[in-house]
Amino acid sequence: MSEVIERTPVRRGLAWFELKQEIEDFLYHEADLLDQRRFTEWLDLLTDDIVYFMPIRRNVKFGQHADRENTRQGEGISWFDEDKWTLGKRVEQILTGVHYAEEPLSRVTHMVSNVRLLDVQPSVEAPDEVTVGCRFLVYQNRVEYETHTFIGRLTDVLRRAGDSWQIARRELILEQNVLLAKNLSILF
Amino acid sequence: MTTQLPIDQAIDLEHGMISREIFVSPEYHRAELDKLFTRAWLFIGHESQIPRPGDFYVSRMGEESVILCRDAQGAVHVFLNSCRHRGMKVCRYEQGNTSLFVCPYHSWSYTTDGKLQGVPLYRVLYENTLKREEWSLIEVPKLALYKGTVWASWDPLAPEFLEYLGGAVDHLDQVLDCRDGRPGGSEVIGVHKWIFPANWKFAAENFLGDTYHNPSHRSVDMIGINPSAQRGVKGRRDNEYNRGQHVWVGFPQGHGMHSVLMPPDLQYEPSYQQYPVVEEYFRHCFEERKRRLGDKARLLPFVGNLFPNASYHGRQPRGICVWHPHSPTETEAWRFFLVDADAPAEVKDVLRRFYMRYSGPAGMTEQDDMENWLYATAASKGTIARRYPFNYQMSMGAYKTNDPVPGDVATQITEQTPRNFYRVYASYLNGGDWDALIGRNRAPVQVAAE
Numbered sequence: 001m002s003e004v005i006e007r008t009p010v011r012r013g014l015a016w017f018e019l020k021q022e023i024e025d026f027l028y029h030e031a032d033l034l035d036q037r038r039f040t041e042w043l044d045l046l047t048d049d050i051v052y053f054m055p056i057r058r059n060v061k062f063g064q065h066a067d068r069e070n071t072r073q074g075e076g077i078s079w080f081d082e083d084k085w086t087l088g089k090r091v092e093q094i095l096t097g098v099h100y101a102e103e104p105l106s107r108v109t110h111m112v113s114n115v116r117l118l119d120v121q122p123s124v125e126a127p128d129e130v131t132v133g134c135r136f137l138v139y140q141n142r143v144e145y146e147t148h149t150f151i152g153r154l155t156d157v158l159r160r161a162g163d164s165w166q167i168a169r170r171e172l173i174l175e176q177n178v179l180l181a182k183n184l185s186i187l188f
Numbered sequence: 189m190t191t192q193l194p195i196d197q198a199i200d201l202e203h204g205m206i207s208r209e210i211f212v213s214p215e216y217h218r219a220e221l222d223k224l225f226t227r228a229w230l231f232i233g234h235e236s237q238i239p240r241p242g243d244f245y246v247s248r249m250g251e252e253s254v255i256l257c258r259d260a261q262g263a264v265h266v267f268l269n270s271c272r273h274r275g276m277k278v279c280r281y282e283q284g285n286t287s288l289f290v291c292p293y294h295s296w297s298y299t300t301d302g303k304l305q306g307v308p309l310y311r312v313l314y315e316n317t318l319k320r321e322e323w324s325l326i327e328v329p330k331l332a333l334y335k336g337t338v339w340a341s342w343d344p345l346a347p348e349f350l351e352y353l354g355g356a357v358d359h360l361d362q363v364l365d366c367r368d369g370r371p372g373g374s375e376v377i378g379v380h381k382w383i384f385p386a387n388w389k390f391a392a393e394n395f396l397g398d399t400y401h402n403p404s405h406r407s408v409d410m411i412g413i414n415p416s417a418q419r420g421v422k423g424r425r426d427n428e429y430n431r432g433q434h435v436w437v438g439f440p441q442g443h444g445m446h447s448v449l450m451p452p453d454l455q456y457e458p459s460y461q462q463y464p465v466v467e468e469y470f471r472h473c474f475e476e477r478k479r480r481l482g483d484k485a486r487l488l489p490f491v492g493n494l495f496p497n498a499s500y501h502g503r504q505p506r507g508i509c510v511w512h513p514h515s516p517t518e519t520e521a522w523r524f525f526l527v528d529a530d531a532p533a534e535v536k537d538v539l540r541r542f543y544m545r546y547s548g549p550a551g552m553t554e555q556d557d558m559e560n561w562l563y564a565t566a567a568s569k570g571t572i573a574r575r576y577p578f579n580y581q582m583s584m585g586a587y588k589t590n591d592p593v594p595g596d597v598a599t600q601i602t603e604q605t606p607r608n609f610y611r612v613y614a615s616y617l618n619g620g621d622w623d624a625l626i627g628r629n630r631a632p633v634q635v636a637a638e
Contacts, residue, residue, distance in 0.1 A: 054550075056378070058282050077378020077525050077540060079550045085418070086545050092411045093552055099407035101555035146562070177282075178520065179382035182558045184550040 015124045016117070023132050023158065024115050026165045031110035034187055039091040042187065046084055047159055047168045054079040054172040054188065070173065079174070079184055090187065101185040104143065108186050111137040118155070130158045130165070136172070140186055148181040150174055150188070195219075195617045199610045204581035204603070206610055208568040211387040211578075216617075217516040224496060224616040225250030227343040227625070229352045231498035231510050232256050232266055234524060235336045236375035242285045242300055248512045248522065249340065254328070255279050255289070256338055259301040264333060266340045267302050267325035278325070289325070298325050335364040335372035337508070347622055353494070354626065355594045356443035362489035363502045366528045367473035369480035375529035377540055380548040381522050386561035388497060388511035388519040394557060395491045395499030395509075396605040397436040397446035400582065404560055408552045413545050414504070415538060416461035424546065424553050425504040426459035429488060436602045437595040438587075440627020442612030444605030445492025447502070449592055454478055454486055459504075466538045469531070487593065493605075495612060505543040517565050523548055580607055 033042040046052075055070035055078045071078045093099045112134050119131035138150040157169035172188050192215070198207035210216045230249045233256045237245040244257040246269060253269035255278075269277050276293035288305065290297040297306035302325040307314060328340040332349030339349055350357060366373040394401065402409075408424045411417075416426050432448035456474045460467040478485045489502025497511040509523040525543050527536050546553045567573060583602035591597060598604050615624050623629060 056380070059280060061281050061284060064284075071378065074537075075540075077380065077544060079544075081541065081544060086413075086541075089411055089413055089417075089545070090552065093407045096407040096410050098410075099552075099556065100404060101559040143563075177381070179380075179549055182382065182384035182386075182549060182562060183555045185555045 013124070019120065019124055019127055019130070020115070020117055023117065023130055023165070024112075026158065027112045027115065027132070027134065027156075030167075031112055035109055037105060039094060039187070043084075043088055043091055045165075045167055046087060047161075047166045048084055050082075050084050050087070050167060051169045052080055052082040052087055053170065054081075054174055054184075057174065057177050059177055073171070079179070080172070080188075087187075099185075101183050106140050106142040106186055108141075109139045110188075111139075112154075113137070128160045129168075132156050132158060136188065138186070138188060140181075150176075150181070154188075195614045199614045200577070201580075201607050201611055204579065204584055204607065205577040206580055207577050208574050210613075211389060211565060212516050212569050212574065214516055217513060219617050220513065221250050223619060224613065225342075225513075227341060227346060227616060228496050229330070229332070229339045229341045229346060229349055229494075230496075231494070231508055232338040232340050234374070234376040234526075235264070235333065235338060236529065237283065238264070240285065242287055243283075244279065244286060244289075244300070245283045246279055246281070248510070248520070249328075249342070251513060253277060254340075255325075257300050257302075259299070260287070261301070263301065264331065264338060265300075265302055266328045266331055266338070267298075268327075270326070271296055272304065272323045272325065302327050335361070336374055337364060345622060347626055352441055352626055354439045354441050354443070355437075356439050356441070356445065356492070356494060358484075358487060358594065359437070359445050359447050359489050359492055359502075360494065360500070362447070362487060363492075363500045363506065363508070363526070367470065367477065367531075368528075369473075369477035369485065373528055373530065374526045376524045377527050377536065378525050379522055380525075381520065382549045383514065383518060383520050384549075384558050384562060385518050386558070386565040387517060388513045390561040390564060391509075391511045391519060391521065391557075392493045392497055392499060392609070393606050394561075395493040396444035396609055397491065397602070398606070399434070399436070399446055399601045400603075401557075401560070404556045405553055407556070411552075413542075413552055415463065415466070415542050416459060418462040421461065426457070426461075428457045428459055428503060429490065430457055431455065432486075432488065433592065433599060434490075435593055436587075436598040436600075436605055437593060438605045438608035439595050440608075440612075440630050441625070442495030442609050443493065444609055446490045446605075447492070447593070448488045448490055450486040450488060452483070452486065460538065463534075463538050465532075466535050469535050493609070495609065496616075501547070505546045506539070507543065507547070517569070521548075580610075 053073045060068045094102050114135040116133045118133050120127045121129040133155050136154045140148045152174040155171045156167055158165040159168045193209045198209050232247045233245050238258045241260050241262050244255050247254050247256050255267045255269050257265050271278050271291040273296050274293055276291050278289040278291045288297045295308050299305050304320045304323045329344035330341040330346045332339045364374055365371050412422045414423050414426050429448040432450040434448050436446050438444045456471055460470055493499045499509045507523055507525040512520040514520050527539050580603045587596050587598040587604050
């Protein structure tokens with residue numbers, strides 16, 4: 001997924017720009033839901049068969065990056081390799097009000113940038129599935145002095161759902177090796 | 189030592205009080221690194237991480253980077269990851285296979301058995317002066333391989349690993365042995381590494397059997413993330429220990445654990461109920477284990493801490509977590525997740541998913557631990573706070589020796605295991621000899637009234 005390269009040639013007509021704007025809006029809307037703590041509404045943006053994945057990054061020798069730098073989805077241990085049930089549990093846990101790692105709730109801002117359409121199926125004019133890449137910068141401040149900044153690359157597969165979209169696959173490449181935050185208690 | 193508060197005053201076991209200084213002061217941190225982490229046996233890694241000659245895995249001992257390596261002949265070594273010339277790390281990859289560790293700084297190179305091989309311009313610059321055989325990578329004097337796990341000590345006088353483990357081996361075996369009772373056979377399927385701003389001993393204490401902190405996990409118990417949760421079972425784990433006698437066990441070497449002694453008519457408790465194939469597998473393993481181990485199968489592991497900083501989860505989840513001190517108030521945690529190497533792929537997949545949602549910084553259970561450790565450390569730094577010791581008076585004296593299992597055993601939630609841990613901790617910081625450190629020739633402990 002992280003190696004998805006933009007399909008070429010993509011004809012950048014009006015439909016392409018309209019679609020790109022629509023997808024960007026979707027990502028900004030999603031960020032709003034998380035930052036406004038509308039977690040249950042956020043869950044509705046995920047398909048029932050979502051794959052939500054954040055690998056652990058490793059320090060490897062030059063030439064081995066493609067094979068060994070990131071842990072793989074579906075194998076071994078990653079930071080997240082989740083389905084919708086588990087993500088729903090994470091939301092349910094926050095809503096108990098006694099999940100102390102998020103009680104009181106953190107203040108979080110999700111920044112989205114460098115948005116690019118990497119693939120559109122079946123066509124830009126009638127898109128059903130879009131692969132979109134972007135960068136994320138997530139700022140977390142909790143209680144008083146605790147702050148964490150999570151920066152990385154995100155690749156989503158979005159599926160058309162009525163007049164909006166749903167996330168069918170999310171891969172988050174966090175630019176860290178040893179995790180420098182004590183917890184990943186927020187949603188990405 | 190140079191601390192303002194002498195260790196024997198900081199740790200008052202008679203009254204069950206321990207000064208906050210040992211959790212926040214730089215002097216104690218330094219003393220631990222100098223006197224404890226240079227002597228105790230420390231967990232390094234697992235042989236499944238270095239199966240072939242030339243394989244290496246970079247690990248840590250205390251604050252320092254070490255290389256776990258299998259040499260060309262197949263022998264296992266642990267080296268300090270620092271060039272003998274100017275100290276540069278000779279390996280900054282986490283894992284791999286090599287025939288040489290080449291220092292990036294001046295290109296001194298070392299073979300996988302640690303010997304200094306390449307010294308650029310040796311003839312011109314060093315002939316007749318540098319004796320290569322004296323400048324190998326610094327190697328641990330004591331190394332032990334136990335059921336796949338690798339342990340090391342920097343003290344050439346340290347007792348053999350099994351003597352150091354003492355009776356704790358019975359509990360560690362339940363972590364390392366196959367679920368069906370065959371000895372050993374585990375493999376590491378992944379490692380979490382993360383940093384949290386708290387003293388490492390908070391984490392060690394959690395695994396010494398601090399069952400008392402259960403309320404902090406209320407949220408995850410309420411929602412249910414166990415492998416039977418989709419069948420309506422609450423809790424963060426399956427209820428495997430339901431019918432057992434919980435035991436909190438301490439050993440003279442400082443080890444402590446919470447295990448469960450199941451009744452003589454050991455019965456399988458339904459688990460992994462949302463995955464029928466996996467449930468069938470574990471049911472089979474349970475019966476096989478009972479058949480193989482007989483009465484010994486009654487002992488099930490829950491959590492434990494092998495002195496000083498190797499904590500384990502025994503069943504759900506299953507792994508070893510090492511707490512490396514970075515500073516008095518900062519710890520780097522490395523968790524090695526274990527499964528039976530020959531378990532079916534479907535079983536491994538269910539386990540890894542459960543491990544990820546339970547453990548570590550992204551784990552729904554352990555996140556709440558990290559929160560506690562952080563703010564307990566932060567709120568103990570202050571001048572006023574430091575004047576007031578922590579309370580360790582729970583279940584004082586309420587334990588028996590070798591009843592119903594070997595060791596000092598409480599059958600109620602207790603702080604006897606941390607009291608024992610800090611007794612041994614003080615002994616290291618006082619420079620105690622090995623007889624004292626591992627309780628050789630220890631007088632039998634009086635059986636205290638319950």
